[in-house]
Amino acid sequence: MTKAKASVLLIGTGGVGTIVACGLAYKNLSTVSVVVRSDYEKVKNDGWTINSVDYGNLTNWKPDNIYPTVEDAAKGQEFDYVVITTKNLPDVIKPEDVAEPAITPGKTTIVLIQNGFDLGRPFIAKYPNNICLSGVSHIGSHNHGGVINQTQGDKCLVSYFDNSNFDKTTQEAKAKEFIELYSNDKNDVTYFADVKWYRYRKLVYNATLNTVCALTRVDTGRLHLAGTLEAVSIPAMREVVKVAKADGVELPADVINTVVHSDDGDWFKPSMLVDVEKGNPIELEVILGNLLTVANELKVETPTLTILYHLLKATQFKLKEGKGLIKVPEERPINDVVYN
Amino acid sequence: MTKAKASVLLIGTGGVGTIVACGLAYKNLSTVSVVVRSDYEKVKNDGWTINSVDYGNLTNWKPDNIYPTVEDAAKGQEFDYVVITTKNLPDVIKPEDVAEPAITPGKTTIVLIQNGFDLGRPFIAKYPNNICLSGVSHIGSHNHGGVINQTQGDKCLVSYFDNSNFDKTTQEAKAKEFIELYSNDKNDVTYFADVKWYRYRKLVYNATLNTVCALTRVDTGRLHLAGTLEAVSIPAMREVVKVAKADGVELPADVINTVVHSDDGDWFKPSMLVDVEKGNPIELEVILGNLLTVANELKVETPTLTILYHLLKATQFKLKEGKGLIKVPEERPINDVVYN
Secondary structure (H helix, E strand, C coil): CCCCCEEEEEECCCHHHHHHHHHHHHHCCEEEEEECCCCHHHHHHHCEEEEECCCEEEEEECCCEEECCHHHHHCCCCCCEEEECCCCCCCCCCHHHHCHHHCCCCCCEEEEECCCCCCHHHHHHHCCCCCEEEEEEEEEEEEECCEEEEEEEEEEEEEECCCCCCCHHHHHHHHHHHHHHHCCCCCEEEECCCHHHHHHHHHHHHHHHHHHHHHHCCCHHHHHHCCHHHHHHHHHHHHHHHHHHHCCCCCCCCHHHHHHHHHCCCCCCCHHHHHHHHCCCCCHHHHHHHHHHHHHHCCCCCHHHHHHHHHHHHHHHHHHHHCCCCCCCCCCCCCCCCCC | CCCCCEEEEEECCCHHHHHHHHHHHHHCCEEEEEECCCCHHHHHHHCEEEEECCCEEEEEECCCEEECCHHHHHCCCCCCEEEECCCCCCCCCCHHHHCHHHCCCCCCEEEEECCCCCCHHHHHHHCCCCCEEEEEEEEEEEEECCEEEEEEEEEEEEEECCCCCCCHHHHHHHHHHHHHHHCCCCCEEEECCCHHHHHHHHHHHHHHHHHHHHHHCCCHHHHHHCCHHHHHHHHHHHHHHHHHHHCCCCCCCCHHHHHHHHHCCCCCCCHHHHHHHHCCCCCHHHHHHHHHHHHHHCCCCCHHHHHHHHHHHHHHHHHHHHCCCCCCCCCCCCCCCCCC
């Protein structure tokens, strides 16, 4: 008797999500369903065109099932896994609410393959009896009008966001079970025990260079030449290291130097700057907002990161307004606050 | 015997400078020479077209003399006054150097009708035996391709930047002598004793709202709605008040409230934001840089203003690069600093 296939629903079929779906389908241990919002009709009919360094050139590629909404996907079935690969913009739409129709309490394992820090918290709060996994993806893959171009191999580190309702062994076993479904001879999907360490390590770059470049609209090379790297980003990095330490995470002694030099030789535009230039809302809350929440809980002072966060709130306001997510009245509302 | 006319050279014939020249010429107590850089041939031949709320519609308007450079203006003559009405961008070109050929040590009075703080310092350092006057202009006037549109009356507060080589009476008398040349029945040019007080008062807006809007690219209304006004600009205002106090200047108790509410009802874009949107370098050094120099001398901590300054240095870098004032090599230079 063959083992029943696991049922997986993937939400978010951008450059990253589509390749994750390919990986699951290629392994063929799960039934792969995806939710496609904007391109549903096209994808339903013709599938995707995928040019992948991992899986070659695929035309009319389709997973097992394609649904236009999460509600439709959840009709009459339960999922073993819900994999979320959307951008994480809780100030626009909360991913734990988006996924809700497809999550069966006590059954569905949630997998967040997304950027950001402390992403598990709202899921564990809302779904205390579900395991929540973490995937940190290193991939170069973009969706250009329905054509997926994957130029860099899919490397993903999988772990779990610790939920005190489960013991660690169970959560680790579940992470490894998901890896079994997703890893194959084309990609590089491995278990990485310390998700907190890893996500702090990423913040040393993302909370300090990604943010400052997004705010000032210069690449990391110009940031250095202007003196802003040393005056703002480096002190911000020291604050990240301090929060990590207070949170029990010891980053390598040379982490700041390594991070600064990671772009050496390139006039590199970090992803948040690219988003600002394209007019897309930025992942401000999951990169800086969540970090400041933890810093506040641990009573660690983060003056530089705090100012960066509040400045970027104005940038984000404008980006959301540009996308029609915020509307301001023609006449400016009265501000009746008295300031001292 | 009629009194000899004073000789005045005005440098900077934008919207403000041209109307100042009109005011001096209208009063007719001085010989008015101007330096016109980019439009010299056109202005030399045809003069200006000026639509002025103060002086009416003038065509082919010319002052007494028009020169293409300061050097040309200074050939064979000395000036009683050199009035500088350019934008003040010492990180691009130092106004005290631009004016140098026309300044006779011990004779020429320098008049700075410019935005910014502590503008007299580099002049007094370079020309210790010359009096340096301050003009704070409140005017709506713009140069649109050689046509001057003055939509708001010329109101100017004149005082002096205190130079310890002169007694105050002498400096005050010189300021009033200049007012005599410039004030007329059309404009509103008056003596205002406390230049330091006044320029600090302006900084409460310019160092905090002008700067933050320039950085985040939102107007003061959206800055309020995004929460950034309260989180960043208000603390920055408190820092300006603190520096002023340490410098012996007591601003009104309600100054912050007054400044915040000065834009009430308008989605107002401060001038520095307008400059950024137009791609023009910003008056960062004379608004924030000079303030931080004084704060540092007085040992007043200004964490918010300091971060804003260093972030805007990156913005300024990009603006200067856009104007060809900075060039970066195609290949990013090696950064061999080790960061800890």
